[in-house]
Amino acid sequence: MSKKKKTKKAVKAEEVLRYLARNPSQLIRNWNYKGAVLSGLLRAPIFLVTYLIGKESLKVALGAALVQFVFRFFYAGISGAVIQHFRHVEPAWHALVAILLIIPFFSHLLEFLFQSAFAYMTATTQHTDEAIIRSICVTIISALFTLFAMRRGVMIVREPESxxxxxxVSKLPILIFQFCAFIPNEIASMLRRRAYLGAFLSFIGFGIFSQMMVWAITGKSSWTYNGGKSIPLLKYWGIDALLLLSVATSISLMIPPRSRKVSVEEFLSIEELKPAEKV
Incomplete structure (x- = not known):
């Protein structure tokens, strides 16, 4: 007879907040080395490239990248522990809101202090502001993805299923694909249910979000080629994102729908399929 898989009891966001407030040492004990390593490797190049684009010396650029790596290595381990504590919160959107309020605020407040000190000593303040804006954009996406991954048992530490x-890392490619495919799949589901208003608002919202994010990362509201030439409308990041979303949604519509709709909560908590246990 097969054994039923044990699942942890769902908790509320306020319960997690109270627990962490009473036991802050848990963030050190459960320091997430996985998030620390990956975050350091992901964020350091942002500052390296930003300083090099700003025509600073390689020495200064490497110094900025090193400061960011050290900061991210230690802080990302703590923020990873925070997100891991929220991975069992239900409903899922409560966890999303809590994480997006907590992680970016403390992360970039400390990041600003560290990088500003470095910028003051090297007289490169203008590049610090640009790099931090790009880093904030990465934080928003990475925090959402980290929660998604942890609710699937990936990137967690000091737990039986870790x-x-x-x-x-070997599971990240498929997780990234599933994460990116969620929005077009959800819009396709809305269209099948004839929820046209919801689909339209999701479509427009994605375009606005994409425009703002890429604008913040690149510092440009549109792209050009051959020394300043551009294509009307298509030059805007948001329009390009909508075109890609349209293609992805069309592909999703061509694929037969599943027997039942997967909700946001299920999307965030669904676990990988495992082979049936032998009896």
Whole structure:
């Protein structure tokens, strides 16, 4: 007879907040080395490239990247522990809101202090502001994805279901694909249900979000080619994002729908399929 898989009891966001407030040492004990390593490797190049684009010396650029790596290595381990505590929160959107309020605020407040000190000593303040804006954009996406991954048992530490970093990294490509495919799949589902208003608002919202994010990252509201030439409308990041979303949604519509709709909560908590246990 197969054994039923044990699942942790769902908790509320306020319960997690109270627990962490009473036991802040848990953030150190459950320091997430997986998030620390990946975050450091992801964020340091942002500052390296930003300083090099600003025509600073390689020495200064490497210094800025090193400061960011050290900061992210220690802080991302703590923020990873915070997100891990929220991975069992229900409903899922409560966890999303809490994480997006907590992680970016403390992360970039401390980041600003560290990088500003470096910028003051090297007289490169203008580049710090640009790099932090780009870093904030990365934080928003990475926090959402980290929660998604942790609710699927990936990138967690000090729990029975945690796995080696190498195995978690091997799962990231499919997780990234599922994460990116959620919005077009959801819009396609709305269209099948004839929820046209919801689909339209989601479509427009994605375009606005994409325009703002890429604008913040690149510092440009549109792209050009051949020394300033541009294509009307298509030059805007948001329009390009809507075109890509249209293609992805069309592909999703051509694929037969599943027997039942997967909600946002299920999307965030669904676990990988495992082979049936032998009896």
């Amino acid at each position: 796995k080696p970093l190498k195995k978690d």
